[in-house]
Amino acid sequence: MSYRIPFNKPLIAGKELYYVAEAVTRGNVAADGYFNKACCRLFEQQFGIKKVLLVPSGTAALELAAMLCGLKPGDEVIMPSYTFVSTASAFVRVGARPVFVDIRPDTLNVDEKLIEAAITERTRVIVPVHYAGIGCEMDTIMEIARRHNLLVVEDAAQGVNAFYKGRALGSIGHLGCYSFHETKNFICGEGGALCVNDERFIERAEILRDKGTNRQKFFRGEVDKYTWVDVGSSYVMAELLAAFLYGQLEQMEAISHRRREIFERYDELLAPLEEEGFLRRPRIPAECQSNYHLYYILLQDAATRDALMAYLKAQGILAVFHYVPLHTSPMGQSFSYKVGQLPVTEDLASRLLRLPLFYTLGEKDQEEVVTRIKQFFGASKANGGVPATVPGLEYLSWDSDHFGFRVGKITTQASDCQLRQMLEAARTAGYTLIYYRSVQEKLVADDILRQFGGILVDNAVTFEKQLRTGDSVTPDQLVTDKLVEVLSADNFKDESPLDELAIVAGQYSRFFQDVRIPPDRARELYRIWGRRALRRELADEVFVAVQNGDVARPAGFVAVKVEERTARISLISVAPMHQRQGLGRLLMAYAENYASERKLSRLMVTTQFRNQPACRLYEKMGYTPVTVENVYHFWLDNTKG
Ligand SMILES: Cc1ncc(COP(=O)(O)O)c(C=O)c1O
Numbered sequence: 001m002s003y004r005i006p007f008n009k010p011l012i013a014g015k016e017l018y019y020v021a022e023a024v025t026r027g028n029v030a031a032d033g034y035f036n037k038a039c040c041r042l043f044e045q046q047f048g049i050k051k052v053l054l055v056p057s058g059t060a061a062l063e064l065a066a067m068l069c070g071l072k073p074g075d076e077v078i079m080p081s082y083t084f085v086s087t088a089s090a091f092v093r094v095g096a097r098p099v100f101v102d103i104r105p106d107t108l109n110v111d112e113k114l115i116e117a118a119i120t121e122r123t124r125v126i127v128p129v130h131y132a133g134i135g136c137e138m139d140t141i142m143e144i145a146r147r148h149n150l151l152v153v154e155d156a157a158q159g160v161n162a163f164y165k166g167r168a169l170g171s172i173g174h175l176g177c178y179s180f181h182e183t184k185n186f187i188c189g190e191g192g193a194l195c196v197n198d199e200r201f202i203e204r205a206e207i208l209r210d211k212g213t214n215r216q217k218f219f220r221g222e223v224d225k226y227t228w229v230d231v232g233s234s235y236v237m238a239e240l241l242a243a244f245l246y247g248q249l250e251q252m253e254a255i256s257h258r259r260r261e262i263f264e265r266y267d268e269l270l271a272p273l274e275e276e277g278f279l280r281r282p283r284i285p286a287e288c289q290s291n292y293h294l295y296y297i298l299l300q301d302a303a304t305r306d307a308l309m310a311y312l313k314a315q316g317i318l319a320v321f322h323y324v325p326l327h328t329s330p331m332g333q334s335f336s337y338k339v340g341q342l343p344v345t346e347d348l349a350s351r352l353l354r355l356p357l358f359y360t361l362g363e364k365d366q367e368e369v370v371t372r373i374k375q376f377f378g379a380s381k382a383n384g385g386v387p388a389t390v391p392g393l394e395y396l397s398w399d400s401d402h403f404g405f406r407v408g409k410i411t412t413q414a415s416d417c418q419l420r421q422m423l424e425a426a427r428t429a430g431y432t433l434i435y436y437r438s439v440q441e442k443l444v445a446d447d448i449l450r451q452f453g454g455i456l457v458d459n460a461v462t463f464e465k466q467l468r469t470g471d472s473v474t475p476d477q478l479v480t481d482k483l484v485e486v487l488s489a490d491n492f493k494d495e496s497p498l499d500e501l502a503i504v505a506g507q508y509s510r511f512f513q514d515v516r517i518p519p520d521r522a523r524e525l526y527r528i529w530g531r532r533a534l535r536r537e538l539a540d541e542v543f544v545a546v547q548n549g550d551v552a553r554p555a556g557f558v559a560v561k562v563e564e565r566t567a568r569i570s571l572i573s574v575a576p577m578h579q580r581q582g583l584g585r586l587l588m589a590y591a592e593n594y595a596s597e598r599k600l601s602r603l604m605v606t607t608q609f610r611n612q613p614a615c616r617l618y619e620k621m622g623y624t625p626v627t628v629e630n631v632y633h634f635w636l637d638n639t640k641g
Pocket residue numbers: 057058059060083084086087129155157158178179180181190191192
């Protein structure tokens with residue numbers, strides 16, 4: 001069946017057909033001709049790969065990689081279950097057992113934090129799959145592999161011309177695999193490449209690819225005849241395809257640029273639907289540069305996904321989903337895996353939908369895809385099919401990603417009756433956790449707390465000090481005596497020195513207080529906030545106190561954010577071993593100076609009532625408490641909770 005707006009369309013981007021003809025006139029259409037070498041050289045030079053070998057498919061690249069790993073029956077290979085079959089089948093063919101690990105809710109890549117627990121004495125290889133052209137957390141994965149003496153084979157089938165911390169995907173692991181299948185960014189019908197980054201594997205890779213012979217050595221004049229030396233197969237790419245591929249690679253930047261435009265347009269047009277809580281858009285971590293291989297949306301549940309897909313189909317638009325998680329497939333089950341073992345994978349795979357994305361997708365067609373999606377939600381809302389947005393409830397996408405379930409906050413002061421209605425509606429809309437702040441005198445009734453899993457997690461006290469322009473706090477004795485140096489964020493290129501301090505900043509907070517939040521998630525939350533503050537995403541300035549020049553282990557820091565005429569302290573922390581030495585006062589003084597220099601009229605800081613040392617310090621420094629709020633967490637029971 002053909003669609004008015006197909007899911008994918010192959011592209012002739014430049015001189016592909018001309019190069020195919022040229023390959024014929026050059027007199028070599030089998031393997032390893034002029035264009036084959038040109039493609040390999042381009043990848044090697046542009047992506048910093050030691051040796052690239054063109055092969056007939058991404059699957060073939062994975063199979064060669066698996067053969068090179070020298071596995072024995074029963075050896076174990078760690079990989080996500082949310083991937084294409086070839087990732088697993090390549091290793092199963094050589095007798096290994098796939099060990100499936102769950103994925104991260106933000107990128108849908110293997111969750112690096114779960115890898116170490118899956119390692120046994122039989123583990124030999126880790127296979128990170130860079131889903132959608134967004135890199136896995138490779139620093140962590142390579143470090144785990146180094147510590148446990150494992151090999152890393154990157155499945156970068158979707159990751160050609162994408163980068164992690166500036167390094168090309170496929171160039172980081174010991175081996176990497178690319179695909180040029182017609183659905184990929186750069187195509188030749190069917191095709192792939194094996195990237196060899198560890199020199200130990202180059203010679204054998206050439207032999208296995210060429211029927212187990214040392215023919216490549218013969219061509220280089222290193223042996224006087226070639227012969228059968230290992231058990232390989234024919235894993236070469238025909239020169240006709242390499243010629244076509246080279247035409248595509250010459251247009252790599254133009255193709256990537258257009259895909260990026262389409263991706264960003266989807267992202268912009270779909271943002272309102274995410275804000276309303278109907279869907280979630282893809283996330284790209286700051287350290288990753290995507291190649292915009294695909295655009296997906298995550299719907300609220302499988303039924304909504306299937307209904308939307310059918311609705312689009314009826315309008316002549318093909319949107320598709322993948323993958324059936326491998327651990328739930330008949331082959332996966334033959335390795336004794338069971339449904340329910342990888343909850344994040346199973347949940348996200350059931351809710352994901354890929355939208356049309358190809359070079360020649362016109363603006364009008366793209367807009368129509370979005371319009372139809374909006375219509376679908378409008379119509380469903382009227383039918384009561386999909387939960388309406390809840391007035392006064394804001395969906396928190398960052399928090400939802402971090403915790404892996406739907407999180408929202410109630411943005412108004414609600415009467416008991418309104419609060420009940422909002423929490424009921426939030427439960428129906430699939431929320432797990434709702435934040436709510438009420439003014440001091442308005443405690444939430446016990447029966448509401450009982451009915452909706454509510455707990456009082458904080459009494460937040462906000463202090464304020466009026467500042468006069470030109471006021472400047474006199475330099476602190478600690479600084480004049482050169483005991484402490486205070487540096488601005490600009491002096492810190494490395495993001496990690498604030499990690500431990502940021503966690504200390506949160507120790508009295510509701511995230512540590514609420515026993516339903518795993519402590520590691522709470523620590524991670526503050527660690528990320530510390531890093532984002534230092535990058536000036538969550539703060540306009542950060543002052544870091546350093547003793548004895550020890551910039552790697554600062555003694556304390558304060559992050560200041562400016563909102564109109566007010567400066568606000570977003571985080572403040574002093575390391576336990578440096579407390580009671582006047583550092584808190586010193587950091588506050590820097591924040592005050594920063595605010596008065598910018599002619600701001602006041603400085604505000606919020607802390608927990610139970611953090612009495614902080615409350616006393618602020619009062620001593622002339623701050624007055626202006627509001628006290630009760631902060632609640634409601635843990636809603638719902639099927640996804
Ligand atoms: C993650 C992943 N691995 C492997 C492959 C296999 O590549 P090919 O289709 O070129 O054999 C694909 C392609 O669909 C893929 O997406």
